[in-house]
Amino acid sequence: xxxxxxxxxxxxxxxxxxxxxxxxxxxxxxxxxxxxxxxxxxxxxxxxxxxxxxxxxxxxxxxxxxxxxxxxxxxxxxxxxxxxxxxxxxxxxxxxxxxxxxxxxxxxxxxxxxxxxxxxxxxxxxxxxxxxxxxxxxxxxxxxxxxxxxxxxxxxxxxxxxxxxxxxxxxxxxxxxxxxxxxxxxxxxxxxxxxxxxxxxxxxxxxxxxxxxxxxxxxxxxxxxxxxxxxxxxxxxxxxxxxxxxxxxxxxxxxxxxxxxxxxxxxxxxxxxxxxxxxxxxxxxxxxxxxxxxxxxxxxxxxxxxxxxxxxxxxxxxxxx
Amino acid sequence: xxxxxxxxxxxxxxxxxxxxxxxxxxxxxxxxxxxxxxxxxxxxxxxxxxxxxxxxxxxxxxxxxxxxxxxxxxxxxxxxxxxxxxxxxxxxxxxxxxxxxxxxxxxxxxxxxxxxxxxxxxxxxxxxxxxxxxxxxxxxxxxxxxxxxxxxxxxxxxxxxxxxxxxxxxxxxxxxxxxxxxxxxxxxxxxxxxxxxxxxxxxxxxxxxxxxxxxxxxxxxxxxxxxxxxxxxxxxxxxxxxxxxxxxxxxxxxxxxxxxxxxxxxxxxxxxxxxxxxxxxxxxxxxxxxxxxxxxxxx
Numbered sequence: 001x002x003x004x005x006x007x008x009x010x011x012x013x014x015x016x017x018x019x020x021x022x023x024x025x026x027x028x029x030x031x032x033x034x035x036x037x038x039x040x041x042x043x044x045x046x047x048x049x050x051x052x053x054x055x056x057x058x059x060x061x062x063x064x065x066x067x068x069x070x071x072x073x074x075x076x077x078x079x080x081x082x083x084x085x086x087x088x089x090x091x092x093x094x095x096x097x098x099x100x101x102x103x104x105x106x107x108x109x110x111x112x113x114x115x116x117x118x119x120x121x122x123x124x125x126x127x128x129x130x131x132x133x134x135x136x137x138x139x140x141x142x143x144x145x146x147x148x149x150x151x152x153x154x155x156x157x158x159x160x161x162x163x164x165x166x167x168x169x170x171x172x173x174x175x176x177x178x179x180x181x182x183x184x185x186x187x188x189x190x191x192x193x194x195x196x197x198x199x200x201x202x203x204x205x206x207x208x209x210x211x212x213x214x215x216x217x218x219x220x221x222x223x224x225x226x227x228x229x230x231x232x233x234x235x236x237x238x239x240x241x242x243x244x245x246x247x248x249x250x251x252x253x254x255x256x257x258x259x260x261x262x263x264x265x266x267x268x269x270x271x272x273x274x275x276x277x278x279x280x281x282x283x284x285x286x287x288x289x290x291x292x293x294x295x296x297x298x299x300x301x302x303x304x305x306x307x308x309x310x311x312x313x314x315x316x317x318x319x320x321x
Numbered sequence: 322x323x324x325x326x327x328x329x330x331x332x333x334x335x336x337x338x339x340x341x342x343x344x345x346x347x348x349x350x351x352x353x354x355x356x357x358x359x360x361x362x363x364x365x366x367x368x369x370x371x372x373x374x375x376x377x378x379x380x381x382x383x384x385x386x387x388x389x390x391x392x393x394x395x396x397x398x399x400x401x402x403x404x405x406x407x408x409x410x411x412x413x414x415x416x417x418x419x420x421x422x423x424x425x426x427x428x429x430x431x432x433x434x435x436x437x438x439x440x441x442x443x444x445x446x447x448x449x450x451x452x453x454x455x456x457x458x459x460x461x462x463x464x465x466x467x468x469x470x471x472x473x474x475x476x477x478x479x480x481x482x483x484x485x486x487x488x489x490x491x492x493x494x495x496x497x498x499x500x501x502x503x504x505x506x507x508x509x510x511x512x513x514x515x516x517x518x519x520x521x522x523x524x525x526x527x528x529x530x531x532x533x534x535x536x537x538x539x540x541x542x543x544x545x546x547x548x549x550x551x552x553x554x555x556x557x558x559x560x561x562x563x564x565x566x567x568x569x570x571x572x573x574x575x576x577x578x579x580x581x582x583x584x585x586x587x588x589x590x591x592x593x594x595x596x597x598x599x600x601x602x603x604x605x606x607x608x609x610x611x612x613x614x615x616x617x618x619x620x
Contacts (some may be wrong), residue, residue: 010438036524040439041451043432044495051473052458053494059471106354106452122358131364138368144604145371146553148572149593152579153374164373164390201611256464257553261579276464283468284560296465301422311453 056300063293071291085294094270095278095295102253102274105184109252112192114245117199122229124204136201143197151261154190177263178269187258187272195251199244206231206240239317246310250303258278275299335437335458374597377590378402385587401587403596408588411574415595418571421483422551424564425490427543432491433498434540435505438532440499441506444513458496463489474561483568490554494547501546505539506532542610549600571596 049116063085067139070076088094120139124132146152158165160173176186210233218228234241266273266281273281275295283292358564372392375387378553379397404412470489471480479485507544509532517527562568575596578588604611 020332034445037439037443037445038446040435044436044499045434047492047495048454048458050486051470052461052466052496052542055466055473056461058472059466062468096397109475112486120360120363121354123363126353127351127360128355131360135360135367138364140368140604140608141601143372143551144601145597146549146600148553148555148575149374149597150370152575152593153370154590156377157370159586161388162386162390162586163390167390193370201608242541250460254337254464256556260556261576276462279462279465280467280556288454290466292468296462297466299462303462304457305451307401307460310456317553 040116047254051058057276059293059296059300062290063297066292067290067293069287072287078147081290085290089294089298091290094273095211098270098273098275098278099298100245101184101277105188106249106255108184109191109195109255110245110248112188113199113248113252114241116192116196117244118203118241120196120200120276121207122225122233125207126198126225136165139197139200142193143201145194146259148261150190151258154186154193155262158186178268180267183263183267183272187255187262190258190262191252191255194249199248202240202244203237206237210236240318242310242313244318246306246313249306253306254299332513346550363567371597372460374590374593378594380587382587385590401591402595404585404588405578405591408409408574408577409569411473413567414569414571414574416567418552421486421490421570424487425494426548427490428487429494429498429545429547430540433502433543434533435528436495436499437502437506438448438528441503442511455496459500461493463493464556466588467556470557471560480561481563481565481568484552486551486557486570489557490547490551497546498543501543502536502539503545505536508539509535538607538610544605545603545611550602552600554595569616595598 030108064077064081064083065071066084071078108142120135124135127135142150155177157163158176160175165172166172174182177183212293213227214232214236218232224229254276255274259272259274259277260280263272265285266277270281276299279295279299281292281294282288282295376392376394378401379399380394381396381398382400385397385401393606432500436455440448440455466489474480474485474488477485479488482519513531514527517531553572554570555576558570559576560572562570562573571592575589575592577583578592
């Protein structure tokens with residue numbers, strides 16, 4: 001591959017490069033032939049080919065077919081519809097509403113998660129070990145909570161009749177799941193709650209790895225917290241921040257459990273649907289498997305775009321894959 | 322964390338000594354105190370949902386359905402847990418969940434270990450392509466694949482069995498596991514490998530007796546993610562386990578309490594507690610490795 005040569009040609013960015021070069025030269029002398037890596041990769045490739053790539057191919061295929069309950073039960077033969085399903089999908093105004101809601105919701109979640117995670121990471125560096133440990137443990141608890149139990153607990157917290165939140169805020173019997181925006185807000189809180197710890201812990205670890213002299217110098221120059229973050233930490237943490245942002249985008253774009261559980265499968269009249277839940281409902285609730293698959297393909301294409309951006313950013317950073 | 326503590330403490334002292342003025346200390350202190358109080362308040366808010374979950378699980382039914390919820394209980398009861406454990410085959414569902422998550426964790430750890438070794442310890446054609454494939458595979462919206470996966474499992478005759486839950490999760494957790502394990506495998510010095518071969522160790526021997534134990538802690542950290550996603554799954558359980566209810570898993574049992582018109586909140590919270598505690602324990606045990614693992618996934 002050309003990338004391998006790029007790596008070798010790039011001037012030694014890290015001390016491990018020469019070692020690797022030696023390893024490469026000695027490669028043939030090692031036991032095992034050139035097929036050894038493929039032997040190690042075989043189980044993974046078999047599993048991925050059979051259970052990931054083949055289903056994706058099937059998903060694409062179904063999205064071009066007429067495929068409903070009749071075809072599943074074998075009552076009618078499957079027919080090829082070409083882009084018919086897509087045309088139907090794109091002609092449906094609900095699809096555009098859901099797509100917009102998905103994008104806005106995911107963007108809000110990513111921004112909320114990153115802001116919370118990064119500011120708490122900076123906060124962690126400014127406090128003594130005991131409060132730091134307490135905050136870390138609390139965050140670990142939120143992180144470890146399975147999405148499904150997190151969802152039920154948050155719904156209960158915001159329950160109009162028996163939840164403590166409405167009592168504390170004096171909202172009476174305000175139903176959070178009734179309105180579109182408040183329902184999305186509720187899910188947003190849960191998503192940020194369970195995903196900020198990853199950002200916080202990773203960013204904090206990253207800040208710890210920044211040479212102390214750099215931060216000291218900033219502090220001596222009288223830089224404010226914000227200024228230190230903006231001009232010193234953030235640029236040095238760039239690779240880490242890119243990774244966690246991309247991970248957040250991927251996860252938040254694909255949110256399923258929270259929406260499904262907290263809004264009862266997409267909210268009143270589908271007002272809280274996001275693409276993922278929409279695809280599932282189309283396929284399994286109304287047996288329109290081909291439409292559901294077409295939505296899945298649309299998601300796949302969007303996420304593939306995110307992957308490409310990610311790869312580009314990695315390359316620009318000079319990261320070796 | 323102890324290392325960070327020392328370093329951080331040392332930094333404060335250094336700064337104070339450098340400025341040499343006590344004034345600086347006085348300015349710093351109230352700031353830090355405010356920051357610490359803020360941090361503790363945030364910790365309370367973050368931990369509150371979990372506290373409320375456990376609390377509500379132990380509250381007697383009357384208190385859970387009280388119009389004036391209070392953050393304590395004077396008469397803890399196990400009634401909610403009793404209802405949960407008596408519902409259907411709860412022990413069976415729990416065992417199923419453990420079996421499914423356990424199989425996925427072990428299988429994906431072993432397969433990912435081999436694959437991560439291949440892509441970090443060897444240079445070969447298509448290596449970069451494969452890495453990009455593993456990266457892209459993480460983006461796949463799992464839920465959308467329920468549709469073709471359903472047909473695949475039906476054709477396998479695996480519907481209604483635990484295999485229909487194990488296989489998809491294995492496939493979905495592999496890419497991230499490989500991606501994250503790379504960092505751990507890379508961290509093992511190449512010199513060690515050279516030395517092992519000079520000492521006459523075979524490749525297999527090096528792999529399982531030297532590399533594997535060294536990477537093991539990372540393997541455990543990586544497993545947390547496979548474990549959580551599998552443990553959490555209700556979509557495949559809902560879609561693939563249709564008629565043979567005894568093969569159902571924990572989340573399905575939880576949703577039984579939740580789905581009703583008037584949810585049995587005590588039951589929901591007790592079931593949620595039962596579901597969350599094993600993950601919490603797993604997490605606390607490996608969290609230190611987790612951080613370095615994510616750092617490794619970055620590089």
